[in-house]
Amino acid sequence: MTNKKKNCPKDKIDSTIISGDSISVMSELPPKSVDMVFADPPYNLQLEGELHRPNNTKVDGVNNDWDKVGSFSDYDSFTRAWLAGARRLLKDDGTLWVIGTYHNIYRVGAILQDMDFWFLNDVVWVKSNPMPNFRGTRFTNAHETLLWTAKSKTSKYTFNYEAMKGLNEDLQMRSDWLIPLCTGPERLRDNTGTKVHPTQKPEALIYRTILAATNPGDIVLDPFFGTGTTGAVAKKLGRLYIGIERDPNYVQAATQRLADIPPPCDLTLVDTPSKRRQPRIPFGWLVERGLLCAGDILVSPCKRHSAKVRADGTVISSTHRGSIHQVGAAVQGAPSCNGWTFWCMNVEGKNIPIDSLRQQLRAQLN
Numbered sequence: 001m002t003n004k005k006k007n008c009p010k011d012k013i014d015s016t017i018i019s020g021d022s023i024s025v026m027s028e029l030p031p032k033s034v035d036m037v038f039a040d041p042p043y044n045l046q047l048e049g050e051l052h053r054p055n056n057t058k059v060d061g062v063n064n065d066w067d068k069v070g071s072f073s074d075y076d077s078f079t080r081a082w083l084a085g086a087r088r089l090l091k092d093d094g095t096l097w098v099i100g101t102y103h104n105i106y107r108v109g110a111i112l113q114d115m116d117f118w119f120l121n122d123v124v125w126v127k128s129n130p131m132p133n134f135r136g137t138r139f140t141n142a143h144e145t146l147l148w149t150a151k152s153k154t155s156k157y158t159f160n161y162e163a164m165k166g167l168n169e170d171l172q173m174r175s176d177w178l179i180p181l182c183t184g185p186e187r188l189r190d191n192t193g194t195k196v197h198p199t200q201k202p203e204a205l206i207y208r209t210i211l212a213a214t215n216p217g218d219i220v221l222d223p224f225f226g227t228g229t230t231g232a233v234a235k236k237l238g239r240l241y242i243g244i245e246r247d248p249n250y251v252q253a254a255t256q257r258l259a260d261i262p263p264p265c266d267l268t269l270v271d272t273p274s275k276r277r278q279p280r281i282p283f284g285w286l287v288e289r290g291l292l293c294a295g296d297i298l299v300s301p302c303k304r305h306s307a308k309v310r311a312d313g314t315v316i317s318s319t320h321r322g323s324i325h326q327v328g329a330a331v332q333g334a335p336s337c338n339g340w341t342f343w344c345m346n347v348e349g350k351n352i353p354i355d356s357l358r359q360q361l362r363a364q365l366n
Contacts, residue, residue, distance in 0.1 A: 228254030284313020
């Protein structure tokens with residue numbers, strides 16, 4: 001769906017592409033109405049002359065008018081203007097991602113701090129297939145930088161830690177992301193085979209940002225929508241999107257691209273609830289509901305320590321009594337302990353963490 005600038009929604013936001021200047025359009029949208037902003041602003045490369053490969057073929061680089069903002073002072077004024085618009089639209093607990101290269105990202109970062117955005121991470125997108133430095137005059141530029149910020153230091157922002165860990169084979173997701181450039185069928189081309197947009201980002205890159213920082217039904221704003229990668233990923237993940245783009249060719253390409261993407265058939269499959277958002281389950285609930293009984297023996301993973309379950313939801317070892325966490329820490333001589341993962345029960349000869357009972361009870365309550 002594409003709305004012209006003069007028809008910007010005033011009281012209700014749904015997935016839409018708005019044709020127009022990003023700063024002007026953002027001023028017409030309702031304040032505090034979006035959950036996340038992903039921005040891929042002009043890099044203002046200020047390239048001089050053409051670049052050719054060793055075989056004298058011309059490199060299809062970025063020389064579009066939309067990337068030529070002007071002097072550093074002009075670029076700073078432009079950056080402050082669009083960031084002010086994004087900040088006004090961002091909910092208090094929302095987050096903003098912005099991507100750039102060494103040409104612009106440090107100027108953007110300084111302005112973000114001047115505007116009291118709170119930095120959460122800088123993520124390095126390491127390109128597995130970067131364009132070579134054909135002239136051999138400097139290092140191959142093989143990465144771009146993403147800045148992830150909250151609206152303020154006190155924002156209760158969304159971070160789907162478990163989803164990122166699951167995406168990374170149960171290891172914490174690091175801030176260096178090895179992802180190839182957008183190539184193959186994903187790259188949009190016109191009838192002559194020419195790239196529709198010179199800096200189209202890979203969906204895998206945007207996928208991580210949206211999955212990490214939003215939940216199904218959240219609204220993602222992209223003020224430099226281009227050919228709609230942000231909208232494509234948002235739609236696949238059950239999020240809503242607002243794309244602002246002034247180039248009619250890009251709007252047309254994005255509209256067609258998004259029309260061809262079906263929404264998820266089951267929203268539960270794109271929901272990645274954080275453990276912190278799950279209902280708290282006291283250990284005593286397992287006892288009163290009969291999942292464990294007074295007198296049951298719990299053991300540590302190494303079977304070195306043991307404790308008996310009491311009717312009041314506490315446990316007792318040979319020398320300590322208290323909660324599963326207190327006793328777990330005491331028997332190890334540790335300052336703290338997660339009793340849910342430390343204590344195990346014997347099931348057919350295997351030690352199973354009692355956390356499995358907590359998850360069973362959570363499923364029943366849901």
